[in-house]
Amino acid sequence: MLEGKRIVVTGAGAGLGAAIAETACGYGAEVFGVDIDPDTDVDGHYDVADEADVARLFAAAVEQMGGIDGLVNNVGIAGPTGRVEDLDPAAFDHCVKVNVGSTFRCTAATVPLLGAGGSIVNIVSTAGIFGYPLRSPYAASKWAVVGLTKTWAMELGERGIRVNAICPGTVEGPRMDGVIEREAVATGTTAEEIKAGYTAQVSMHTLVAGNDIGEACCWLLSDAARYVSGQVLSVDGNTETLRTVTP
Template identity: 45%
Template sequence: MSQKVLITAGASGVGRAIAEAFAEAGAQVWVADVDAAALTACPEGWRRSEVNVADEASVAAWFAEVEAAWGSLDVLCANAGIAGPTALIEDVELDAWRACLAVNLEGAFLCSKYAAPMLKQQGSGCVLITSSTAGQYGYPNRAPYAAAKWGMVGLGKTLAMELGPHGVRCNVICPGSVEGPRIEGVMEREAAAKGMTRDQVYAGYASGTSMGSFIEGRDIGAMAVFLASDAARLVSGQVIAVDGHTVNPDPKA
């Protein structure tokens, strides 16, 4: 029987790559996103819902829809996130801090809260939380983002302990620098803040890994499919970086 998989922020970027990987593996895919246009552009075979993961009513309504349509659930990919501001801590506005934590950390919490009863009732399945290598190291000029991503690691490890007795696993995936529009925006803002060019920032990010490279969304998708498979049946509570091996989280080009 094919897996039933939910992916938040699944209409574009890393989320879409995760959805594509599961679909290629034969799973039933249901993506949630705040971008209605991006949802419309998703493949017809995918279920699609416009959901704001930072709003509990929106999340609750989505899970009610999922339960009515599917009745069970195998995999939750709590993937939604925003970059947040790029600034020194004294220049970060409280509203920007709260918005970053609301989408990244509270979004993962809310989706896990509503997925847990379905997974526990089934007695199997897994939660996959997309954190970041910013959840493993300090990250200058990105305090809200790093705080949220560290919090997601703690959430994932705790979920593994709570859900494990019910046969449900939870793991945290920590992408490094993923090629795409989001990291381009981050690099442009960081370049402006540090008086550097975008290419200098890019080179610094890449040289901060032992493999000297950014990663692609499909690399995250492949890891998600593996962690949700029987091949990873006893892998739980783990924080797994897909990043080309970060050796210096704040390299200077």
Template identity: 40%
Template structure:
């Protein structure tokens, strides 16, 4: 059997927020396949139970990532089981409301920012001391979006959080580089799955057009006319976490078939 190009050190420990489904699940399972010890958290007890059934070597904590006290419990569980950390994947996020800015409910704004931005700060704050004591350094990967490169009509809170993540990624890379801790952001375009289907349905309803029209608009925003797969994101996360990504830090990496615009013009 050919040895995989991407390898991880023995006793490699990874923490993935919102890791029981979607992109987080695929990243977690890809790391497990490479031999990593993986701890996830998720807001869904049902999703966690199914993830652990399929991945019995992994561990998990039920957690609302917007609640700092619950995030602290994640790290208590992580320390109790592994007492080390090599990789944090800040994956938690929601789509947020789809509406014109003047129609967005302030509570929906705050909820989106709490999950898509504040939670990343909470996890990084608690992960950094563990990464800093790791003799081999470590890595933080923030899951941002191609919305971090453009304006994105009807998606104000989501876009605000994703732009902010790029600023945090570069700032943390500067702060943590001397400790051999690398920080990067992955910026997917539309990702095949339930979340983008929901976004398309809401966008179609807001505009009074069919979901097929919105799907076509989204696809022609990309030079390659495609939606990416969760596996594309997982592959890059594994690369960055491995020795192959040892000199990569402070980068916002597009995984989107080259987005040309998010103007959504009909």
């Protein structure tokens, strides 16, 4: 499905990014995986919220692969948890800088390198299409990326470049475990109750796995989705609400 495609995946060192990179490789893509964590086994370690690092990243990717056919903007942080009046403004700004700023910088660096048939996939969240109590910074950043996806699809369509977003539901793994623990503290309840709430809010009563997102991502990167652009695809078992336990 992705034979001959050269794909950059950000945040590829662990979790969802690693699953996307692995799935893409399994479909024949050449993947340039990057991560900020120096202990991860990727092709390069860069801070994708930093403009100079982003320039170095894409220079290295082009040198290694000879060009770029697709980009997966996967990097994102959870940000602080709490009521709006209790949030640290600096923590709010940092969450937006990483989640929105990295998506903007990497896309801006990628577009001049893409030809017709190029594809950009932004990994968003169901928090980009629902309100998300106690998670103002995260929700703000994810709604912003949905807006950028729609805007860039319009800008780049005449050049044959597609831009789409995937909204994962609750992805099982250590990152979500941390979110659940922080929400439990913020609401004065237990992690078990919060996790049960996340499962109950989904029609299919399940969490999703990283490879579920990887499969959808690879389809959007492939020529099989050559006329799919400006779309926001939820892979989540049908989220009904993001209100789990009322604080």
